[in-house]
Amino acid sequence: MTVKHIQTPGRSTAIAGLDAIFQPQSIAVLGVTNTPGTVPHDIFVNLLSAKFQGVVYPVAPRKRHIAGVRAYDYVLDIPDPVDLAILVFPGAVCEQALKQCIEKGIKAAIIISAGFREIGPTGVEREKRVRAIASEAGMRLIGPNCLGVINTEPHVLLNASFARAMPAAGNIGFLSQSGALCTAVLDYAQGKGIGFSKFVSLGNKADVDEVDMLEYLATDPRTSVILMYLESMSRGKELIEVARRVTSEGDHPKPVLAIKGGRTAAGAAAAQSHTGALAASDVVCNAVFEQAGIIRSSSLEELFNSAQLLAYQPLPRGRRLAIVTNAGGPGVMATDAAIEQGLEMARFSPETAVKLKKALPAAANMKNPIDVIGDARDDRYVAAMEAVFNDEGVDQVLVILTPQSMTNITAIAKAVCEVHDRFRSSGKTLACSFMGAKDVAQGIHILQQHLIPHYILPEWATDAMTKAVHFRHWLNRDRTGFKEYRMDMATADAVITKAPDGYLTEADALKVLKAYGFPLVDYKLTQTADEAVAVAEKIGYPVVLRVVSPKIVHKFEMKGVVLDLQDAKQLREAYIRMRENLLKHVSAEDIQGILVRQMIPAGKEVILGINRDPVFGHVIMFGLGGIYVEAFKDVTFRVVPIREATARSMVNSLRASGVLRGLRGEKPSDVGAIEDALKRLSQLAQDFPRIAELDINPLIVHPAGEGCHVADVRIRLQS
Amino acid sequence: MSQKEILDRVKAVTARVLGVDAGTINDNSNFIFDLGAESSQSIELVAAFEEEFSIEMEEDAALAVQTVGDAATFIAKYL
Numbered sequence: 001m002t003v004k005h006i007q008t009p010g011r012s013t014a015i016a017g018l019d020a021i022f023q024p025q026s027i028a029v030l031g032v033t034n035t036p037g038t039v040p041h042d043i044f045v046n047l048l049s050a051k052f053q054g055v056v057y058p059v060a061p062r063k064r065h066i067a068g069v070r071a072y073d074y075v076l077d078i079p080d081p082v083d084l085a086i087l088v089f090p091g092a093v094c095e096q097a098l099k100q101c102i103e104k105g106i107k108a109a110i111i112i113s114a115g116f117r118e119i120g121p122t123g124v125e126r127e128k129r130v131r132a133i134a135s136e137a138g139m140r141l142i143g144p145n146c147l148g149v150i151n152t153e154p155h156v157l158l159n160a161s162f163a164r165a166m167p168a169a170g171n172i173g174f175l176s177q178s179g180a181l182c183t184a185v186l187d188y189a190q191g192k193g194i195g196f197s198k199f200v201s202l203g204n205k206a207d208v209d210e211v212d213m214l215e216y217l218a219t220d221p222r223t224s225v226i227l228m229y230l231e232s233m234s235r236g237k238e239l240i241e242v243a244r245r246v247t248s249e250g251d252h253p254k255p256v257l258a259i260k261g262g263r264t265a266a267g268a269a270a271a272q273s274h275t276g277a278l279a280a281s282d283v284v285c286n287a288v289f290e291q292a293g294i295i296r297s298s299s300l301e302e303l304f305n306s307a308q309l310l311a312y313q314p315l316p317r318g319r320r321l322a323i324v325t326n327a328g329g330p331g332v333m334a335t336d337a338a339i340e341q342g343l344e345m346a347r348f349s350p351e352t353a354v355k356l357k358k359a360l361p362a363a364a365n366m367k368n369p370i371d372v373i374g375d376a377r378d379d380r381y382v383a384a385m386e387a388v389f390n391d392e393g394v395d396q397v398l399v400i401l402t403p404q405s406m407t408n409i410t411a412i413a414k415a416v417c418e419v420h421d422r423f424r425s426s427g428k429t430l431a432c433s434f435m436g437a438k439d440v441a442q443g444i445h446i447l448q449q450h451l452i453p454h455y456i457l458p459e460w461a462t463d464a465m466t467k468a469v470h471f472r473h474w475l476n477r478d479r480t481g482f483k484e485y486r487m488d489m490a491t492a493d494a495v496i497t498k499a500p501d502g503y504l505t506e507a508d509a510l511k512v513l514k515a516y517g518f519p520l521v522d523y524k525l526t527q528t529a530d531e532a533v534a535v536a537e538k539i540g541y542p543v544v545l546r547v548v549s550p551k552i553v554h555k556f557e558m559k560g561v562v563l564d565l566q567d568a569k570q571l572r573e574a575y576i577r578m579r580e581n582l583l584k585h586v587s588a589e590d591i592q593g594i595l596v597r598q599m600i601p602a603g604k605e606v607i608l609g610i611n612r613d614p615v616f617g618h619v620i621m622f623g624l625g626g627i628y629v630e631a632f633k634d635v636t637f638r639v640v641p642i643r644e645a646t647a648r649s650m651v652n653s654l655r656a657s658g659v660l661r662g663l664r665g666e667k668p669s670d671v672g673a674i675e676d677a678l679k680r681l682s683q684l685a686q687d688f689p690r691i692a693e694l695d696i697n698p699l700i701v702h703p704a705g706e707g708c709h710v711a712d713v714r715i716r717l718q719s
Numbered sequence: 720m721s722q723k724e725i726l727d728r729v730k731a732v733t734a735r736v737l738g739v740d741a742g743t744i745n746d747n748s749n750f751i752f753d754l755g756a757e758s759s760q761s762i763e764l765v766a767a768f769e770e771e772f773s774i775e776m777e778e779d780a781a782l783a784v785q786t787v788g789d790a791a792t793f794i795a796k797y798l
Contacts, residue, residue, distance in 0.1 A: 038757075062754055073755075089751060
């Protein structure tokens with residue numbers, strides 16, 4: 001093995017194994033042909049054209065040479081050691097080829113060939129066999145069914161792909177599950193002057209997946225921003241853990257941005273609880289990304305808009321934005337967008353105001369956004385930029401230009417670059433929007449050459465700036481651990497172990513919650529009205545009646561709940577009426593009894609829940625509760641386990657979180673009690689994988705210091 | 720037609736279409752992996768076999784055949 005390993009502390013062997021893919025010194029391409037315009041030919045030629053800094057060996061049975069390079073019948077015929085094999089043979093013979101590669105001692109392979117999982121059952125089996133062959137030999141594998149891999153490092157210059165051209169070198173690492181998207185991205189990036197450090201098409205992910213690549217790129221000194229296009233994820237928990245580490249830890253945490261396409265929540269149709277129905281949407285994915293520090297984008301444009309800013313500019317110190325523009329309208333639009341997206345317009349210091357007044361004509365707007373007016377040439381831009389770069393109250397600067405007859409576009413672009421260089425040490429973030437297409441093209445080119453992020457629309461710039469601020473907040477967040485409670489696990493276990501799949505009765509569900517320390521009011525299961533009255537006398541009026549029956553899930557609809565019973569007379573009448581009514585729908589044997597419970601004092605209604613996601617495992621949900629929960633969908637999710645700060649962020653991230661903080665002089669609700677309940681729920685989900693769905697709806701939250709109470713709970717088990 | 724005769728004629732056709740020495744082809748030779756057949760040549764091979772034996776084969780199944788020996792067995796089913 002001749003691969004040069006990057007000596008990075010803490011790098012796992014598995015990740016170090018990827019060096020053979022990205023930094024090989026010798027490559028064998030198996031299945032090369034002499035037919036231009038075909039993948040097996042072009043991929044070999046691409047290796048040569050990119051000026052790969054190692055040796056390449058074409059393996060092409062019964063051919064003397066390929067593109068002037070001596071060819072070998074079999075990989076075993078190559079006389080020298082080989083680091084990386086690239087397979088372009090048809091899928092049907094890849095197993096045979098891979099076995100020879102292993103015999104040759106090759107430690108990594110890229111299978112470009114199609115004909116695997118994507119073609120159906122035959123391909124699925126073939127992919128399993130290929131994975132098994134590689135895994136047994138400790139070989140790392142990219143693909144199959146992929147575009148290939150690119151490494152722009154000058155000492156490597158690897159274009160092991162059938163992309164049309166080698167991209168420019170840069171500090172962005174890109175990985176994609178879609179090969180076709182890769183070619184589009186390369187072309188798009190070339191048009192925008194964006195370069196890459198590593199570029200990877202993962203294909204069917206038989207071995208190397210996004211989790212491996214995140215770990216690898218985290219240790220790559222040439223990558224400072226990581227972009228991902230994902231369609232499916234199989235190692236959800238590992239993705240969260242690794243992404244969280246990449247975006248948070250080490251000397252140089254790296255932003256990770258992702259587009260997630262085609263997510264469908266398996267099992268959505270089967271979900272019967274509120275939590276299940278709400279968790280079936282893409283919001284779980286959003287929550288996962290938020291929990292992992294991944295910045296989610298909905299389009300390529302948005303992805304690269306953010307990537308440019310994060311890759312080229314210092315991370316913003318804060319939200320305070322200064323805008324310099326030669327046009328009022330775009331300045332106003334940019335201001336609106338900035339405010340809506342969560343930035344703040346900087347308030348200039350008196351010194352800045354004096355400088356601006358001195359340098360700009362009287363008609364100019366000296367306040368933010370600074371309008372240097374339509375006839376501005378480069379000198380006015382320079383004066384305004386110098387003033388705001390020197391102002392301590394400014395974190396970010398957006399320069400807007402519209403092409404007017406007197407606008408010297410290229411001179412202004414050069415001046416922007418010059419000011420940017422001069423104030424590089426200020427740590428302020430700069431973005432530009434030269435609006436238009438043809439007239440501004442040369443100016444944009446100058447900015448791009450200078451690695452100053454450019455956006456055709458100012459609102460794209462402010463969106464990227466906002467996302468960069470979010471990443472700054474992510475880095476500055478409270479770093480908390482997991483709280484571990486002492487629970488009566490034995491009691492909960494006794495209930496859950498003996499119960500069959502399906503819903504627990506309310507009595508059993510309450511027993512589980514009680515064992516996990518959830519705040520419950522006194523209750524007792526009764527069989528007769530007399531017994532109910534005796535219980536009520538003991539626990540005190542007012543009380544609530546709730547039927548307990550495995551056949552009745554939606555109690556309110558079936559009139560199986562009566563609230564606020566003030567005395568024995570009311571209780572007795574309600575008890576008899578409820579029983580008579582229920583017997584019209586279910587048999588007497590199906591009614592296990594009627595719970596008599598203390599009436600919970602009024603408070604804010606919230607919902608807490610657990611759902612089991614096919615990719616991420618248990619997720620917990622929090623939202624404003626009651627019967628409108630699914631209509632408003634003001635809920636938030638996190639993957640279990642949750643940290644202390646995560647519980648807090650769940651409560652704060654609701655659109656209506658102000659309701660809990662107290663509106664119009666109301667006392668704030670006991671948010672600490674909600675956070676406590678969320679952490680207990682997280683522990684419950686971790687301890688009992690059989691819990692498929694759980695709803696606490698509502699949890700009644702009382703004013704601060706007075707706690708909360710579980711009003712209703714449903715737990716569904718599934719092995 | 721005997722199996723040996725079919726095999727010999729399959730080897731001769733293969734050598735002609737792929738431009739390889741018939742003496743180097745054996746029953747286990749894989750059209751792609753050992754003899755270097757490209758995808759267009761695989762289609763040519765199927766057509767040449769059909770002409771040689773005056774038969775019409777199911778194309779997808781024929782293209783899935785990997786070795787010379789298997790090709791002879793496959794063709795025999797049509798004779």
